[in-house]
Each structure stands twice: as structure tokens, then as C-alpha cells.
Amino acid sequence: MQVTSPVRDPLITGGKTYKDVTNDIARHVEGKPTKGWLLGLAVSLTVLLLGSLALVATLWEGIGMWGLNKTVGWAWDITNFVWWVGIGHAGTLISAVLLLFRQKWRTSINRAAEAMTIFAVICAAVFPLIHMGRPWIGAIWALPLPNTFGSLWVNFNSPLLWDVFAISTYFSVSLVFWYIGLIPDFATIRDRATGIRNTIYGALSFGWDGGAKTWMRYESVSLILAGLATPLVLSVHTIVSFDFATSVIPGWHTTIFPPYFVAGAIFSGFAMVLTLMIVTRKVFKLEDYITMGHIELMNIVIIITGSIVGIAYITEFFIAWYSGVAAEQYAFVNRMFGPYWWAYWSMMTCNVISPQLFWFKKIRTSIVATFILSLIVNIGMWFERFVIIVTSLHRDYLPSSWVMFYPTITDVGVYMFTFGFFFTAFLLFAKFFPVINMAEIKSVLKSSSEKIIK
């Protein structure tokens, strides 16, 4: 028996029964695609195709197609990489950390958030892969395999190699976690279907029968995977931040980076979950499952992580001043008042000031305001990475090599490619997979629904 405080708001509204849950969620998988969905898919596929031109150009001509120069050797590529990895943090955080904390509200959003994570990590992986010029060779060089001339190994002292391990482990463990959760729901769809759909979802459901013994093992696997994924989430962005923090570039060489990057990642990830879920709940009419309560709780996570990020920005400045190192101090003054002042102040406005609006209950519980702010947060987080990367590099040690960075159309195109991929993948997921974890919703229904069955 689960005892839930009667003071708490119900997680699922509308007096749903178990049958309603199945019908409401499986309906979208079984029905014909809607016009809105087809339109969305057409737009994303167009963006994907246009973006692939830039991807092909990069692979054909080399990364000279990008706007990099001899001073700014890292710019949009790594900015986009860190941005996408950051977005990919919310899914596993919601499914793993909130599972360990027994936050039942996660059941409505974990499936879609994890799917988003997986697609975002794929988008992120595009950048380090294509920057190698010949990824079909480079991808092999990144693995601990002996090279053609003997056993010269990869460098295990390099954070870039740690990243290879961190991102690939994160991706594959998240994928497994997500898929294990999908198996019982695929079985539900299988048992409702006939013909070819029955065969396909039958194979996807791995012959799931829902026996008590299997459920017991399933619960055990979920808990252990959550326990493993929790430090994993924290490690991934920590290691991404090591790419910068272990270098000796003023503006990058700071010990605050790991926690600051992790907070920023959760911040942007939740913002992207909100952007997607606000649209999904509207289009699929899932307002009873993803309620205002869910949106408000996610907004609270955004205030917290946004404030951590804000404090990190200020701390960085203080430490730069307090260190007494002229180069360090200059790097920070240049961020604020140098030629990239607009990027810096966009970042400050979007990431530090705008999430503070969520302190007002009216704003926190408004769909429109939440949607707009979730977009603003992700714009701000993109600028954060751009500021850290480009403004720390563009004025290096010799004033004669001071330059500005200008992106080329190829830079823009490759970024577009990842957007096209992300939305295409998410739309396909939303149509063919159950967007909400039906089994987990049913398991919290009795204690958290508006109408208690019997």
C-alpha cells in the first residue's frame, strides 16, 4: 500500500482508469498520422536535407569550409557540441536521479525526455566526428586499438579521449535504460494490434509477458541502472568541461568548470524538455498526464540550476580578479566589454536574469511564458558556450594575431543539420513509440490519480 498525503495535488488529472491510460497513449501510435505531424516532419526533413549539403561540403572539402582561423581554432563546432550534450542531460537526470529520489512526477515525462537525450547526444557526436576530416579513419584512431605502425596507443592522459569514453558510455547506457522501459509498453501495443503491427511490436517487445517475476527483475534492473546512470550524468559534463579546464588558456583554466557545466547542462536540458513537452501535450491532448504541476516543478528546477549558473558566472569573475593574473583578468574584462560584449550580455540576460522571472507563480504556471522562457534559456546557453570558447581565444597572447570569428554558411548549415535530425527523430519517436510510459503511469495511478479506483 502506498500512502500519499491528501494535501498533494494529483499527478494525473481527469479521473483516468487504467484502460483510459492505455487508450490515451496507444491511440497516437495506432492512428493515422495527423496533418500537423506530417507538416512538422516535412519541415524537419527539409532542414535536415539542406543541412546535409553543409555536412557533405565539410566532408568533401575539409574543415576549411568553416570560419575557423589560426587564432580561433575552436568555435561553432565545439560550441554546438557542448550545447547538444548539455541538452542531453535532462533525460537521464529525470529518469535516474528522480527515480532514486522517488519523485513520482517523473513518470509522465521520462520517456520523452530520455528520447530527447538520445537524439541530442547523437547531434552532439556529429561535431567531434566530422571535425576529424576523415571520420571513417578518425573514429578508429579514437579507440584504444594499435595503429598500423605498431602498438602506439591512444593517450589516456587526454581529456579529449576521456570524452570519447564518457559520451559513448552515456549514449549506450541511456539507450539501454530507455529501451528497457519501452519493452512493457511495446507489449501493450502488441496485444492491442493485429497483423503486421502485431509482428513488429511483438519483436520490439522481446516477448514480454508481464509476469510478476519478470516485473521484479525489471524493477531491480531499473533501480541499479538509475544508480549507475546518476553518477554517469554528472561525469559526462564534468569530463566535457575538462576539455577546457585542463588547458592553460585564460578563461578556460578554472577549477569551477565541472559543477558549473553540470548545472548549466541540467538547466538547458530541462528547458528543452519543456519546449518539446509543451508542444507534445498540446498536439497529443495529454494535458491530464503532463499537468501544470509537472510544468511548475520543471520550472523550479530551472530556477535552481539557473541560479547556480548565475553564481558560477560571478564567481569566475571574482576569482579572475582575485588571482591577480593579468592575462586572466584581461580575458574576463574582454568578455564583458570587448568586441563580443553583445554575446556576453545576451548570455547574462537569457541565463541569469530571465529564469528569475519564474519566482512569480503567475509566470511559472503560464504555458506561454514557460514556452518563451524555455526557448530563451537555450539561446542563452548557446551563447554561454560561444562566450567561453570564442571570446577566450580570439585575443590570444600576441596582439598581432587578434582576430574576430565569422561563421560561414557551412557552419550554419551543419548546425541546421543537427536541428533537422533532432526534430525528425523526435517526431518519428512521437508517432511510433508511446510518448508516455504507460506502465509507470499505471503504477502511480492508484496513489496519485484524482479519482481513486474503488
Add this chain to the structure above:
Amino acid sequence: MERDKNFILGIFDDEDILKNAVREIRAAGIKIHEVFSPYPVHGLEEELGYRRSRLPIAAFLFGLLGTTLALTMQFYMMKFDWPMIIGGKDHAAFPDFIPVSFELTVLVAAFGMVTVFMVSSNLKPWGQPRIFDLRSTDDKHVMAIDIANNAAVDLEIIKGALKNSGATEVNSKSFE
């Protein structure tokens, strides 16, 4: 393995009634084949008398294997097979090996445990489960009682026990 073919099914609507029913039926000396539910029912495995899953132990051992493999690989490559001085550090720069060791621990633990789960629960893409009642993945709990396994108990007593313990329907199911 020869599988039994004839079952009596009790259909239940509510998880708490189900748990009481399992207790009562087991107390009456009837052996339950399995209970099929659309979602995990907490405490059901204890009522059914299942032993706690040993998957966490498997995960721990796989994790240990991952750590060992990762550290062995890194020390072998960096210290013994082709030592190089990088950044003026020792060849065996132990702190530098921690991130990769952590990641491989998680990777091997997760994949090892999931593989054991798949094998032990007989989950595979070509798996053909025996479905006792299609509603068991939707909104009903289905308790299956194997007739051959309860030869000593009269059929009517089993059906009566199911009815009395709160089953909304009592059906029988035979497989080919």
C-alpha cells in the same frame, strides 16, 4: 521442457485485492503458476514467495570486471607496452586513468546486468510469450493456476477460492 497446457485464470481489477488474493490462495494450499500485471505491483513478489532478485550482485561483479579491465588496459598501454612522457607526468599517471575507469565500470556493469536480465527473463526479439489474457498488458491482473500442478486439489475448490478472494472473472485457458 514439457510445458503444461491447462490453466485456470483469475482476473483481478485492483492491486491490493490481488495481493490479498495471492496470500489467501497460497494459504489454501493452491500453487500459483504466475501473476501477470500491466505494471509492477510492489510487494506482490513477496506474497508470491519469490526470492529477491540477484541481479544487483551480477551488476556489482560486472562493475568490478569493468574497473579491472579498464585499469589493466591503461597501465599496460601507457606504462609497459609503449611508455611515453606526456606533460612531464609519470608513465603510470594513475589519477588520469580514473575517468576512463569509471566510464568502463558503468558500461560493463550496465550491459552485463541487462544481458543477464534478458537471458534470465527469456526476453529476445524472436520470443513468443504465452499470453494468458490479452488484458494483462492493459488493465487487468491475471493469476494463472496450473491444473496439472494442483492435481490434488479439486477444480471447483480452486475456482471457488478465486471467486471468494475477489476475482472479477474466473476463466480457463488451454494452450495447444
